[in-house]
Amino acid sequence: MRKLVFSEALLPDGWQRNVCVEIDVEGRIATVTPDAEPGHLIAVPGLPNLHSHAFQRGMAGLTEHAGDSEDSFWTWRALMYRFLAHLTPDDVEAIATLAYAEMLEAGFTRVGEFHYLHHDPDGAPYADRAEMAARIAAAAQATGINLTLLPCFYAHGEIGGAPPVAGQRRFLNDLDGYAALVEGSRRAIARLPGASLGLAPHSLRAATIEEIRAVTGMAQPDEPLHIHAAEQVKEVEAALRILGLPPIAALLDAGLIDARWCLIHATHGTEAELGRVATAGAVVGVCPITESNLGDGIFPAIAYRAAGGRFGIGTDSNVLISAPAELRTLEYSQRLALRTRNALAPRGGSTGRSLWQSAVDGGAQALAAGPAGIVPGAFADLVLLDPDHPAFAARSGDRHLDSLIFAARAGAIHDVWVRGARVVEAGIHPAREAAERRVAATLARILGA
Numbered sequence: 001m002r003k004l005v006f007s008e009a010l011l012p013d014g015w016q017r018n019v020c021v022e023i024d025v026e027g028r029i030a031t032v033t034p035d036a037e038p039g040h041l042i043a044v045p046g047l048p049n050l051h052s053h054a055f056q057r058g059m060a061g062l063t064e065h066a067g068d069s070e071d072s073f074w075t076w077r078a079l080m081y082r083f084l085a086h087l088t089p090d091d092v093e094a095i096a097t098l099a100y101a102e103m104l105e106a107g108f109t110r111v112g113e114f115h116y117l118h119h120d121p122d123g124a125p126y127a128d129r130a131e132m133a134a135r136i137a138a139a140a141q142a143t144g145i146n147l148t149l150l151p152c153f154y155a156h157g158e159i160g161g162a163p164p165v166a167g168q169r170r171f172l173n174d175l176d177g178y179a180a181l182v183e184g185s186r187r188a189i190a191r192l193p194g195a196s197l198g199l200a201p202h203s204l205r206a207a208t209i210e211e212i213r214a215v216t217g218m219a220q221p222d223e224p225l226h227i228h229a230a231e232q233v234k235e236v237e238a239a240l241r242i243l244g245l246p247p248i249a250a251l252l253d254a255g256l257i258d259a260r261w262c263l264i265h266a267t268h269g270t271e272a273e274l275g276r277v278a279t280a281g282a283v284v285g286v287c288p289i290t291e292s293n294l295g296d297g298i299f300p301a302i303a304y305r306a307a308g309g310r311f312g313i314g315t316d317s318n319v320l321i322s323a324p325a326e327l328r329t330l331e332y333s334q335r336l337a338l339r340t341r342n343a344l345a346p347r348g349g350s351t352g353r354s355l356w357q358s359a360v361d362g363g364a365q366a367l368a369a370g371p372a373g374i375v376p377g378a379f380a381d382l383v384l385l386d387p388d389h390p391a392f393a394a395r396s397g398d399r400h401l402d403s404l405i406f407a408a409r410a411g412a413i414h415d416v417w418v419r420g421a422r423v424v425e426a427g428i429h430p431a432r433e434a435a436e437r438r439v440a441a442t443l444a445r446i447l448g449a
């Protein structure tokens, strides 16, 4: 049994001092004892990152140059398809390893990898249909991050079952092919500590309601279900035109949405739709930095929370990987849209703590990660802050999270532990340097091509 002690720790019922945490051989928390003995560092629960496309980290910063026509999500998507056409399994493993090392350094201790890059550049399955899934698992193994692998079902190019375009051929499966992919994905994570599986019909653009129902039927009862929904106005308009309903209402009316579901984005969900999502107990996966970068729009988080809605956060395109920055961007989007402050805090409460706690709870639910937070039975997934860092001078309790999210510069996250083992020390993940070299070589090959 390993024992850690902290000067302060954020437990489910609030901050406690001189907290002792005992950890069993599987990396789960066995006991949590406040007022035990003095420690130095400050502990908060590691944050789940409920939505990532790891390979997109490789194109970060390469799409910020205006095209000849007006740029949008759709012109970005065309560039993304061109980038991924070059990626080999080795490339994907290298980029994912770097992305996951960065996630750990940035305060994320579990990643939900919404994985849709399955086949070779011609669209033919690899000899092992789950080759790419195995590479994602290898990246998780190399970095130590907890993985919830979300193999994605993708069959069509537009709502209503329209044919896919050439740029989508690496994603495509029929339901039989997808069932084989799911089994291969289960094998790929079978011996990976801390790993779990969920299923992910990509969106109503890529899967019909009937196919989504069939995918749901392939999931084990404890496996979560993820789908992109209502990210773009054009997508909502297409759903209205073709299905007669906006995307989230179409999913709700089909009887699909319950507490196992995570709706990614839901940016353009109506108040009525989001009220029904909240009532169903599902989670909305907000990806604030990517949604800002792609010009998606602003998720109506205040109204959704007022309706009792649960949310977590995801890094999605991984254009910039940072747990504090995702939460800050979410809060600032609400402040800008509604000209208010402390938009997502309870009356009289800390915005930082409210954001962090919501994302811990919502993320754990969406990734079926078991108990959330620093509690017995949960994995010992911890983000440790150094009280000697200037960002935390004379702070205590909630002020730590307020300062980390809104005011701290680099280096404020000191150590990160996953399953009771330290994976980031003094801000650095040991796999970072080698992964950076591999990714640099990959990009030199692709961009020179």
Ligand SMILES: [Zn+2]
Residues within 6 Å of the ligand: 051, 053, 114, 228, 264, 316, 317
């Ligand atoms: Zn996404």
